[in-house]
Amino acid sequence: MKDWIKSGVPWIWMTAGAVALSVLAVVFVLWMTAARGLTHFWPKAVLETTFRDGAQTVRVIGELREREEVSLRRLQEAGFNIESNDPFVERVLIKLGNRDLTGQDFRWFPLPLLGTWQYPVDILTVERHEWGNFYGHLKAVKEGERVVAAGPQAWPELQARVQRAQRLFREIYRLEKDDIGDVNYRLEQLRLRERKATLQGKLDDALRAELQRQREALQAEFDQLQQRLQTLRQDIARDTLVAEVADGSLVEVSLAKVADVYQPNAMGTLDKLLHYARKFWEFLTDDPREANTEGGIFPAIFGTVTMVLVMSVIVTPFGIMAAVYMREYAKQGPLIRIIRISVNNLAGVPSIVYGVFGLGFFVYVLGGNIDRLFYPEALPAPTFGTPGLLWASLTLAILTLPVVIVATEEGLARVPRSVREGSLALGATKAETLIRTVLPMASPAMMTGLILAVARAAGEVAPLMLVGVVKLAPSLPIDGYAPFVHLERKFMHLGFHIYDVGFQSPNVEAARPLVYATALLLVILIMVLNLAAIKLRNHLREKYRGLEGV
Structure with missing residues (x-):
């Protein structure tokens, strides 16, 4: 045994x-996240079922989300009249939707108090721009006060009118964000x-008159866009759907508020796969709501990638220059040793x-001094004197600088003296x-140092909350306005998005x-950035492999 241990x-x-x-x-973390x-x-x-709520029975419509076992005594103390010989009873979490009508989106139901589960094919799932999902039996489609379809004909008519409403919504969104936003800019x-x-002191009468002329032209353009916008809003609010909700009442939902509508219980496997692909693409390409x-x-996604790229451009040259100076030019003594110790300690701050x-x-x-020197006309509104993409990138560059310095120094130390x-x-x-x-x-x-820096910077959240990241950015940091890359703007970040939503x-x-x-997407994004850097590193390693033995 001793020989085996010593071996x-x-x-x-x-x-x-x-x-x-x-x-x-x-693998387990990735699997669970995925x-x-x-x-x-x-x-x-x-599903549609019934629930015995005391002496009355109510109808329940919603999506089954979770199951769990709880103690029977706990449910009885909560007021549920359940008789069972088993000390544990299963309960289910159902997403009821219709939050604007009932005031709650989810509710736990003891399984023994629920009736038979049914899945009617005419139940709608309506995704709305506000108030979350809406569930109900489709009864009719209305245009203004006139019923245009009811019964079996309501669903095809609703699909056509939802597509029309979605097209108008996209046009309204483009008009507000692009056209009106351009005039305001x-x-x-x-x-x-x-x-x-x-x-x-250069504002003379001629310049004032020219500015006023341009302002009046822009104001006229703005008024025309506002009229067009008002017309579209009236047009999109024309149609409504009528559905019967769980309590038996009929509710009208304006198609102007509908983001998507489908009948999940009537969908086949191919329809579900197409729906899944469309929703995943919307998740990657749409704005949050x-x-x-x-x-x-x-x-x-755009803000995270942009910040990482700007940070990489900043940290790489500074980290390499610092490492080259300390390894190749500085006299090795107590001062350089103290600097190296300080750099290593900075990695743990x-x-x-x-x-x-x-x-x-x-x-x-x-930022405050830049505003006073170069943007005095914008004061007191700050331009660079407020958190933004540039300051977030610089902050993360300083945070990851020790990693790049240490990795570069190690690489320089491995180059044989005979080569020099x-x-x-x-x-x-x-x-x-x-x-x-x-x-x-x-x-x-x-x-290698850059890979480690990118991996750490892409997942950081705490410093970004102070220097640039926001819950919802009104515009992207890159657009069609000169100078096209706006480093002073605030931005969204996947890590902060996870914190905010969760x-x-x-x-x-x-x-x-x-x-x-979102967490899975952040992991995939970091992996893609790292794999790209690793591929470049391997290419460089193969290119200069022949020199290592010189």
Whole structure:
């Protein structure tokens, strides 16, 4: 036994076991996240049953979400009259929807008090822009006060009119965001131009008249767009659907509020697959709605990728230059050792501390001075003196800088001394040796540092809450207005989106599947960024492999 232990075989097996457990833990987390997140887009059947609520029996319509066992005594203390010899009773969580009518979206029901479950094919699932889902039996479709279809003909007519309403909604959205937003942007630019000329003492009568002429033309264009918008709003509000809800009453739902409508109990497998693909695509490409608990997350994806790319552009050259100076040029002594210790310690500083530093230095000091020097016409409204994409990227660049420095130094240390001496012996200067020989050979290590930096930066949330990320950004940081990349703007981030939906949502139960879906997407995004960097690192490693033995 002693010889076996001394041979080191147990430690090999322990290491292999630890690696296997780590891999299994990662696979389990990914599987659980995918299982809970990807099922969010599948059309769920809507059940109809009865519930014995004391002396009365009420009808229940909704989606089955969860099952669990609870103690019979707990249910009896809650007022449920249940008789059973089993100390534990199963209860189910049903999404009732119709939150604007009942005031609750989810409710737990003891299973013994529920009647027979049925799945009528005429039940509608209506996804609304506000108030969440609506469930009910379709009865009729109305145009104004006139019933245009009822009974079996109501569903085909409803589909056609929902498509029309969705087309009008997209046109209204484009009109509000693009056309009217463009006019407002140009009006604001005229105001800033006039304010700047006033501060510089260059606002003469000719310039004032020209600005007024442009302002009147824009105002006329704005009035025309407003009239068009009003016409579209009246047009989209023309149609309504009539449905019977759980309490037997008839409710009218304006198609202007409908994002989507379908009959899940009547859908076949192919219809469900097409519905799933469409909903997943909407999740990737649409803007969020209903306090971020519904709709898509495209602004968060775009903001995360943009921030990571800007951070990488900032941190890579500074980290490499710092490492090159400390390894190649600085005299090795107590001062450099202290700097290295400080760099290593900075890697362990909590991220929220970097956020506080970024808010105090970048936003208030640098941003405030930039506004006073270059954007006085916009004051007191800040331009760079407020949290934004640039300050968030700089904050995360400082946070990840120690990782890049340490990795680059390790790469430089692995370059053989003979390579440097051979280059110098051939007449190259120290700078040429560094640029043409040493740095290319150390580039895989630099990419390793960048990979670690990207992985950490993409998942950080705490510092971003102070220096730029918001719940809902009105516009993307990249658009068609010069200078096209607006680093001063606030942005959305997948990590903060998960925090906001999971912990700040007014409807946590409804938002829970979206949290898993967003978390899975964030993991996939980090993996894609890392795989791209790893592929580049492997290419560089193969390219300079022949020089390692020189």
